[in-house]
Amino acid sequence: xxxxxxxxxxxxxxxxxxxxxxxxxxxxxxxxxxxxxxxxxxxxxxxxxxxxxxxxxxxxxxxxxxxxxxxxxxxxxxxxxxxxxxxxxxxxxxxxxxxxxxxxxxxxxxxx
Amino acid sequence: xxxxxxxxxxxxxxxxxxxxxxxxxxxxxxxxxxxxxxxxxxxxxxxxxxxxxxxxxxxxxxxxxxxxxxxxxxxxxxxxxxxxxxxxxxxxxxxxxxxxxxxxxxxxxxxxxx
Numbered sequence: 001x002x003x004x005x006x007x008x009x010x011x012x013x014x015x016x017x018x019x020x021x022x023x024x025x026x027x028x029x030x031x032x033x034x035x036x037x038x039x040x041x042x043x044x045x046x047x048x049x050x051x052x053x054x055x056x057x058x059x060x061x062x063x064x065x066x067x068x069x070x071x072x073x074x075x076x077x078x079x080x081x082x083x084x085x086x087x088x089x090x091x092x093x094x095x096x097x098x099x100x101x102x103x104x105x106x107x108x109x110x111x112x
Numbered sequence: 113x114x115x116x117x118x119x120x121x122x123x124x125x126x127x128x129x130x131x132x133x134x135x136x137x138x139x140x141x142x143x144x145x146x147x148x149x150x151x152x153x154x155x156x157x158x159x160x161x162x163x164x165x166x167x168x169x170x171x172x173x174x175x176x177x178x179x180x181x182x183x184x185x186x187x188x189x190x191x192x193x194x195x196x197x198x199x200x201x202x203x204x205x206x207x208x209x210x211x212x213x214x215x216x217x218x219x220x221x222x223x224x225x226x
Binding site: 032034041042043044045046049089091100101102103104105 | 155
């Protein structure tokens with residue numbers, strides 16, 4: 001069936017370096033994706049979203065890139081800080097076209 | 113707005129007991145979701161409501177689980193009887209009709225069934 005999956009379950013980066021978190025999707029009809037951040041002991045929080053008519057969208061220190069050819073999106077965090085340590089989820093459509101499913105998540109650890 | 117409010121934050125119960133988790137969505141939101149999170153299965157969608165009506169409950173594990181939304185400001189997730197494998201963090205989330213996929217999450221209820 002259609003699903004959203006992540007390439008890496010864990011990612012460790014040095015403080016100050018850039019982080020790249022990847023997500024693959026299988027539904028070519030996908031038209032909307034969201035990235036969430038979940039800190040320890042908290043619920044997921046919205047970071048940034050992107051629609052399929054865009055290739056790139058930037059926020060504050062974060063950029064999401066969408067490659068529809070290979071069905072891949074990524075979240076880039078510039079100058080990673082200790083506060084960025086969290087689990088990051090990409091969210092895409094499920095089998096019924098509803099965007100309520102979450103991928104397994106990637107744990108980002110920021111090293112001092 | 114105070115955000116999505118869940119209660120209790122922590123619940124420890126014995127196997128076989130009934131457990132009720134509660135959620136107050138953000139005022140004005142039309143969608144309400146219940147998720148379960150475990151290390152093994154990640155964040156799973158259990159059920160969601162639109163305008164208080166259950167739309168998709170295909171994620172509800174089995175008949176021991178039930179969810180209700182008697183009005184726009186309150187929902188419950190009930191497990192009866194509870195089992196140790198139900199131990200997880202349960203999240204409630206809500207969203208608006210104009211942007212249903214952008215959900216706001218509560219702090220979650222950590223359930224431990226012993």
